[in-house]
Amino acid sequence: MLLVDWLYVGIFVIVGAIMAALPLGIVWVLSPRLALPQKRMTYESGVVPFGQAWAQFNVRYYLFGLIFVIFDVEVIYLYPWAIVFRQLGKFAFVEMLIFLVILMIGLAYAWRKGALEWA
């Protein structure tokens, strides 16, 4: 039964959130509270914090994110293929070969263009 399966998942989410929040509640009751302004300061190894946390970051984070999204999408085609290609024989294998070769060209292109280099 499909919906029963997912009922379990839903209940796990709810119960998990409650049980994870429970210790936070206990802390709220037990813990001392002494509001000192120094306590709520941003931690910067003991130095008085300066400037914004939002520094400019490297564009490479985006490039890796992009390549990840593209290949993650490729993976969604691999999952259904993986469980049925046995029944469909040679044809299915060749189809996936074409699919993967096209994507490997993409990986090779990114590699060649230096999108996979961090330095």
Next chain:
Amino acid sequence: MPVGLTHYLVVSVLLFCLGLYAMLTRRNAVAILMGIELMLNAANINLVAFNKFVAPAALSGQVFALVVITLAACEAGVGLALVMAAYRNLETIHVDEINVMKW
């Protein structure tokens, strides 16, 4: 009243119009892209709902939902690349300030 096709369609219309609203009124290009993602999600709800209630045996609705997810990922990738390029060259990502092509 059991949950039927119309219920899902109404939810998807509301989601679509929220996305449209974000697209029409936001200044931040990334927020516009978020609106587009909402609209694509609404379209996907439609596809899957029609698949279940109108033609369950064919599964083409779900297959096309997967294709739409693929296109959404590509759109996000290229769209955000454009945002990055605009930010690099014009130092803004607010679409009403990007007007170098305006006559």
Next chain:
Amino acid sequence: MEVNWPIEIARAVGLAVTVFTFLAVVAAMLGVLLERKIGGWIQSRLGPKHVGRQGLLQTVADTIKLLQKEHITPQAADAVIFNSAPLIVAVAGLLDWIVIPFGVVHIGGTAIPLVVRDLNIGVLFFAAMASLTVVGILAGGFASNNKYSLLGGLRSASQMISYELPLATALIAVAMQAGTLSTVGIVKAQDGWFGSFAFSQFPAFVIFLIAATAEVNRVPFDLPEAESELVAGYFSEYTGMRFALFQLGEYAEMFAMAALATTLFLGGWKGPVLPGLVWFLIKMYAVVFFLMWTRWTFPRLRLDQLLNLSWKVLLPAGLIWILLTGFAITFLAK
């Protein structure tokens, strides 16, 4: 089939509480203790020794201590996101366990696997839940509004997304040989000692172990947390029990990876003489021991080395291995 909804709901709640307690006690508390004891043993020192016999109660004492700590929300932080980030990580760690089969019981001749739910898309479900952790970590890093946290969160996210793909290729290679995505089905497809996929899928096994280590941010892939340079990365600003929840999520994830390695590659609950549950735990702890052993043995990688390993070695290797497996099954199998 008629479903008795109240009974199912009660069972689900009971199982959720059980699994969560299991994670908190066996994975997080015992895991931390094991980590410290094994670390001490490898480095020729004693490890925790004073609380309880041989320091056995050390983490219990730590938990009690953490329960009394004040919660500090930094002034600059975004309080709503700051507070929900640890919950996301902990719940994602819990959800992984839904599809892990612990063993099998025989009731009146029929074998019932001890699994919360044997979902049709089991392996995919696991991958999806593991990918949710990234969002929690990024949210924590963003909300803290602290330079260390932000940099740690970004690094952590870019590392986790880099290693998600090799992990997925390993999962797919196994699913191909088993012909199913269900975890119980995959265990059933492995027969005897040499039928376990650790042999026939050896490259996938290696890729999985490396990617899993990186996915749970452990040494040698612990750059995002790097105590010595980023003061614990994305959870620098978290105090008391919120910090413990991040820790719980991390250990739950690590044990889940070990349990998945057991399920996919080591034959799950299968084994002679002893009951299935015992075999499962033995194998899982063996993998956990392996992960701890690497942690205390290897130095930390540099960021560029880490990304190179994933994108230029593991991902191409995984894709080629998928094609080879497909070729072998399509053309060489009888």
Next chain:
Amino acid sequence: MGEQAAFIILSIITLASAVVVVNSNNVVRAALALVPTFLGVTGLYIMLQAEFVAGIQVLIYAGAITVLILFVIMLTEGGTGLRIRQRNEQAPLGLLTAAALAAILISVLTRTEWPKSTATLPQYTASAIGNTFLTNSVLAFEVSSLVLLISLMGAIIIARREK
């Protein structure tokens, strides 16, 4: 009973967090609110018995696209954008357009008689989808790999700094 309750809860999660996405002045919050929106839609897919699409939805939307969006917010604005005006001058007009479209579509949809089918979905949707992709929809399958390749190339060219 249970079905209606689940549907209402999921719809409320989806739409409420979509409102945050659309309305929040804090861009980071808007991006993070995408996650519950996508998870709510996932729940709707599960109610429609599309479990494979649901898994993919979590994997791609919640786990990948959101992360990419967060990265870009990090790399460009350099802040939550709280002190910057987030809406353009046509906000009232946009609201009117969206509301009008919603009203028209809903009134049309609720009046239409949709064809009903009594057939049932296949038990194991993942393998059925695989079969469809490799037989009837093979063109979509191969073309999507080309689309992926081209968008990868295009995005790399656009995003990289010219040397």
